[in-house]
Amino acid sequence: MPIRIRLTLWYTLLLGAILIIFSTALYLVLEFSLHAQLDSALRDRAQQVVNGIEVQAVFDQETGQVIIPEADIFSSSSIFIQIVDSEGQIVTKSYNLGDHSIPIDNQLLEQNLNGESSLQTITKQNGMMRIYSEPIYLGPHVLAVIQVGQSLITIENLMRQVLLFLIAGTAFALLLAALVGAFLARKALQPIENINQTAGQIVSGQDLKQRLPCLHTNDEIERLTETINKMLQRLDNFFQAQIRLSADVSHELRTPLTAIRGNVDLLRRGAANNPDELDEALTDIEGELNRMSRLVADLLLLSQADAGLSLRMETVELDTIVLDVYRQARIIAADTVHVQLGHEDQAVIQGDADRLRQLLINLVINAVKHTQPGGTVTLSLHRETEWIRITVADTGRGIASKDLPQIFDRFYRVQEDGRISGSGLGLSIAQWIAQAHNGQITVDSEINKGSTFTLWLPRNNKKPVPEAVSANHS
Numbered sequence: 013m014p015i016r017i018r019l020t021l022w023y024t025l026l027l028g029a030i031l032i033i034f035s036t037a038l039y040l041v042l043e044f045s046l047h048a049q050l051d052s053a054l055r056d057r058a059q060q061v062v063n064g065i066e067v068q069a070v071f072d073q074e075t076g077q078v079i080i081p082e083a084d085i086f087s088s089s090s091i092f093i094q095i096v097d098s099e100g101q102i103v104t105k106s107y108n109l110g111d112h113s114i115p116i117d118n119q120l121l122e123q124n125l126n127g128e129s130s131l132q133t134i135t136k137q138n139g140m141m142r143i144y145s146e147p148i149y150l151g152p153h154v155l156a157v158i159q160v161g162q163s164l165i166t167i168e169n170l171m172r173q174v175l176l177f178l179i180a181g182t183a184f185a186l187l188l189a190a191l192v193g194a195f196l197a198r199k200a201l202q203p204i205e206n207i208n209q210t211a212g213q214i215v216s217g218q219d220l221k222q223r224l225p226c227l228h229t230n231d232e233i234e235r236l237t238e239t240i241n242k243m244l245q246r247l248d249n250f251f252q253a254q255i256r257l258s259a260d261v262s263h264e265l266r267t268p269l270t271a272i273r274g275n276v277d278l279l280r281r282g283a284a285n286n287p288d289e290l291d292e293a294l295t296d297i298e299g300e301l302n303r304m305s306r307l308v309a310d311l312l313l314l315s316q317a318d319a320g321l322s323l324r325m326e327t328v329e330l331d332t333i334v335l336d337v338y339r340q341a342r343i344i345a346a347d348t349v350h351v352q353l354g355h356e357d358q359a360v361i362q363g364d365a366d367r368l369r370q371l372l373i374n375l376v377i378n379a380v381k382h383t384q385p386g387g388t389v390t391l392s393l394h395r396e397t398e399w400i401r402i403t404v405a406d407t408g409r410g411i412a413s414k415d416l417p418q419i420f421d422r423f424y425r426v427q428e429d430g431r432i433s434g435s436g437l438g439l440s441i442a443q444w445i446a447q448a449h450n451g452q453i454t455v456d457s458e459i460n461k462g463s464t465f466t467l468w469l470p471r472n473n474k475k476p477v478p479e480a481v482s483a484n485h486s
């Protein structure tokens with residue numbers, strides 16, 4: 013069921029419930045107060061009559077009886093009065109009763125004669141009547157009982173009209189509420205419908221560059237539009253990255269494949285018969301195969317990282333790892349670059365030893381690769397209060413500040429002397445390993461002076477990552 017119909021239904025049902033409760037309460041209160049007014053009017057009228065009788069009653073000396081004045085002088089057109097003696101005989105009654113009389117209930121008469129007043133409602137052919145009865149005293153004795161009655165027909169008619177008005181009013185209010193509610197719900201949800209349609213067009217057109225028009229309404233709709241636009245932006249970035257990745261991977265694989273094919277051609281054309289040429293071609297092929305294997309291994313690791321590969325966490329002595337990497341770095345650097353150990357604290361964390369070693373090797377290989385012969389690469393480890401800092405500092409060619417924000421991106425490589433080398437995956441792998449340890453790699457670099465890559469690892473594994481990449485550029 014569409015939201016706007018559901019909203020309208022809920023709204024109408026709620027209003028209906030409120031109106032019904034309110035109308036019922038109004039009806040009952042009105043009925044109660046009208047009856048209470050009537051009862052009190054009857055009581056007042058009975059009191060007036062009794063007071064009048066006390067003034068106007070005459071004692072008949074001959075019969076020894078009290079002569080009660082004509083009841084009619086106390087009655088009004090809508091009020092009937094009747095006086096009954098202790099035997100239950102009507103002594104007098106108002107003229108408006110005509111041939112009729114107010115019915116006498118023997119049980120109530122008994123009560124009245126015993127000094128109690130009573131109220132009763134009786135049903136006659138022409139409607140209901142409310143009767144109030146109370147004793148008339150002569151001295152301490154009950155002389156007679158006065159009955160004052162009034163038809164309830166006026167109240168009944170009024171209550172019927174009120175009921176009709178309330179039912180019709182509630183029905184009309186509900187109809188109006190449903191119509192207005194449906195109109196308002198439609199109007200309020202129209203922007204969502206528009207968003208739905210535009211988003212549908214974007215998806216069916218497969219054009220993730222399109223955006224929803226931004227409405228500056230400062231409400232939920234504006235926020236929804238912004239969120240969808242951000243989501244489209246992320247999707248677009250993701251697809252662009254995928255496209256770039258496939259292009260980069262195929263490009264990266266094409267170069268070694270071309271080199272291998274070239275060498276195979278050479279061998280076919282006779283180089284295989286010449287031991288020197290054969291050796292050279294095989295060395296080339298082996299080199300290219302190694303390069304391809306490294307690339308495939310790096311890609312595999314990154315795709316596993318994307319799929320949420322978890323690390324094998326154990327207690328790791330970082331100083332031992334730094335020492336291992338230092339030894340390997342000396343072999344990699346051969347005699348061209350001087351590799352040295354700087355400050356070295358002892359530090360132990362929970363981490364994946366193999367991955368951390370791989371991270372530092374990547375940094376060291378880069379440092380050696382981008383440092384001129386005679387330069388220096390220094391490895392240091394500092395244990396601070398909250399962080400462990402491992403730095404790989406070189407005196408190499410440095411990185412331009414325009415390249416710094418991108419060097420951790422996959423396949424990003426800096427052009428050196430018009431050439432591009434490497435696969436551009438080393439730093440992205442290193443950064444992933446650092447982040448998987450709740451850490452971060454930052455870089456500080458100055459052109460022609462050198463670069464310092466710093467690996468920050470939290471000592472309690474829960475610290476947020478430190479400030480990201482910073483750079484000096486000259």
Ligand code: ADP
Nearest residue numbers: 378379382410419425426434435436437438439
């Ligand atoms: P690759 O695996 O191809 O070396 P990386 O992701 O490790 O790629 O590095 C990306 C780019 O960052 C490289 O192309 C290189 O130009 C630059 N870079 C990395 N480390 C250094 C460094 N120590 N000195 C200068 N440039 C560096």
